[in-house]
Amino acid sequence: MSPPATTAGMIYARPTPAKRAERAVFWLLRLSTYFVLACAACIFLDIGLKGGAVVFRKEAPFINVPFLTRAPETLNVLEFEGRKLTLGDAAFRKFRAEHEAALKGVRVETYVYSAGGIFPNIVGTVLLVAGSIFIALVLGVLSAIYLSEYATEGPFIRFLRLAIVNLAGVPSIVFGLFGFGLFVIAFDFGVSLLAGWLTLALMVLPIIITASEEALKAVPKGYREGSLALGATKLQAITTNVLPYALPGILTSSVLSIARVAGETAPIMFTAAFVVRDELPWQVQQWTDFFFQGVMALPYHIYVVASKIPQNEYTRDVQYGTAFVFLFTVAAIAMTAVVLRLRLRRKYKW
Amino acid sequence: MSEPAAPSTAARPVTVAAAAPADPAARAVIEIDDVDFSYGPSRALHDISLAIHERKVTAFIGPSGCGKSTLLRCLNRMNDLIDGARVTGGEIRIDGVNIYDPRVDVIELRKRVGMVFQKSNPFPKSIYDNITYGLRIQGMKNKARLDEIVERSLRGAALWDEVKDRLHESALGMSGGQQQRLCIARAIAVEPEIILMDEPCSALDPIATAKVEELIHELKRDFTIVIVTHNMQQAARCSDRTAFFYLGKLVEYAETRTIFMNPANPQTEAYVSGRFG
C-alpha cells in the first residue's frame, strides 16, 4: 500500500489538461485584446501624425489657422519665373491681376478642394450633431419614460420593444434614403439641416431609447414608491425623483450616439450635405431659412476628397487634415457629454 | 446549581408590554370589510375583516408570504402600481369613505395615509429636501414655514439633535437607523392621520430598532399606526392590537396581550410560541 499523499505534496503544481486549457485560453484572450489595441493604435497614429502635420505648425501660432477658419478652395499650381507656386483661389486671382502680362502662356493646373480650409464643414458637423442629438434625446427620453414608467407590459409593448431594437440594425444608407423620401421630398424640406437632423435622430433613437429605459429602470423602485406615498403624482415622482438620477445613464447613451451621428455619411448625403456652399449657416435672409439650408459636413467632405476628385500629392493633405480635425471634433463634443455626466453623477449620488 | 422557578409566562419567547386597557370606545379609523385581493390570477387575501383603532398601534404578524404587506399596501392604494393587482371584493373604509370608490383622489388619500417602507428609501438629496419633499410637491414655497416643519418633523422623529447641524448634507450619509427615522420624519411632515410601516426595523441593528420602537410609542399620541413585523417581540413590545395572518387569511385579531398570552386559536398559539413560521 502506498502512503497517502501528504498535504504538502498536494499543493505543488502539476500540469493537468484543465490547467493547460486555462493557460491557452488566457493567452488567446490576451492576444485578441492586444490585436484590437494594435489596430486602434495604427489608425490613430497614422491620422495623428499625418493629419497633425497638416493642422499644426512648427512656428507661432503653431496651428494652421487658415485650414481651420477658411472654406475649401481650388488649388492652382503654376511654374512662374523658375519657381513652383501653389496658390489658393483667392490668392491666385490677386496674383493674376498683378502679373497679368507675365502669365500669358503659363500653364496653370487646378485641383479642387485642395486649398483653403474646412471651416464650413466643422460648423456643419457641429450643427448636425447638436440638432439631431437634441431631437433624439427629447423623443428618446419621452418614449423611454412611457415604456418604463407608464406602459403596461403586454404583447403590444413587447412588439414595440422588438421593433425599436430592430430599428438599430437598419443600415444607415436605408435611413438616408428614407429621410430623403420622407423629409426632403414628401415634406418638401429640401436638402436641409432639418431633414438631416430628423434623419440622424431617427437613426440613433433606438440607442437612446434602449439606454434611457435601462437608466430609468436602474433607479431603485423605492424612490418612486417613496414619492408616491408622500402624495406625489406619477409625473411628479418621475420628474423629481427618477429622471434626475437616470440622467447620467441617459447621457452615456448620447455619447455613443454623438459618435454615430457625427460619423455617418450615408444618412446625410441625400438629406443635408452639400459638397460646396459659399454661405455659412448663419448667413441667411431670415431666421426660418436657417432650418432649410444644406450644410457642408466633415464626413461627407472626407468622402468627396477621398473618392470624388482626382487623387494627387495635394489631396492627401486635405484628406488627413480633415480626418484629424474630424476625430478631434467628435472627441470634443463627446467630452462635453462626459463632463456633464460626471457633474450630474456627483450631484445626484445614489 | 438550581435556577429560580420561572414564572409560567417566561416560557414564552416574548415579553409583553404593560397591558393596554381594553378600550371598546376607541374609534375605528380604518374598517377593512370582507376584502379579497388578487395579483392577476393568484389570490393573495381572502375575506379579511378587521377594524383599526384611532391612535393605537396595530401590528400585523404572520409567516413570510401570508399577505401582511399586501393588506398594508391596500390601505394607501400602493398596490394600484402593480399591473393586474386589485381588490376583488369587499371594501376598505377610512373615516367611513370607501377608498376604492372611483371618486376618491388617491393623491389625497396618500397624503392622509403615510407610509414607511421595509427598505429605508431616503431620496439622494439633502436631509432638508427629503423632509420638505411632500410639501414642496404640494406647492409650498414659504421658507420660514418649511424650516419650521423640518424642525418639528425631525423632533417628532427624535432625529433633530443628531442632524440639526447638517440639514443640507446628503441623507445618504446617515446611518441605517437614522435613515429609517428620516423616512418617518418625512412621512409625518405632510401631517397624515395614519402611518403604515412595513417591517421598518428589519434591516436595523438592535439599538437602532429600539430607537424606532421608542419613536413608535411617541407617535401613537398623534397618529394611528399600522406596523407589519415578522418580529414577534417587536409586535409584543410596541403594539396595542395584533392581527395574525396565515396563508392570506386573518386567523386572529385581538388585544396584543391576548394574542400573546392567551390566544384563542391553536395556530396563533403555535406561531407566537415559535413552533412554526
Ligand SMILES: Nc1ncnc2c1ncn2[C@@H]1O[C@H](COP(=O)(O)OP(=O)(O)O)[C@@H](O)[C@H]1O
Ligand atoms: N407584486 C406581486 N406580484 C405577484 N404576487 C405577489 C406580489 N407581491 C406579493 N405577491 C404574493 O402575494 C403573497 C403575499 O405577499 P406579501 O403580502 O408580500 O407577504 P408578506 O408581506 O406577509 O411576507 C405572496 O404569496 C406573494 O408571493
Ligand SMILES: [Mg+2]
Ligand atoms: Mg412583506
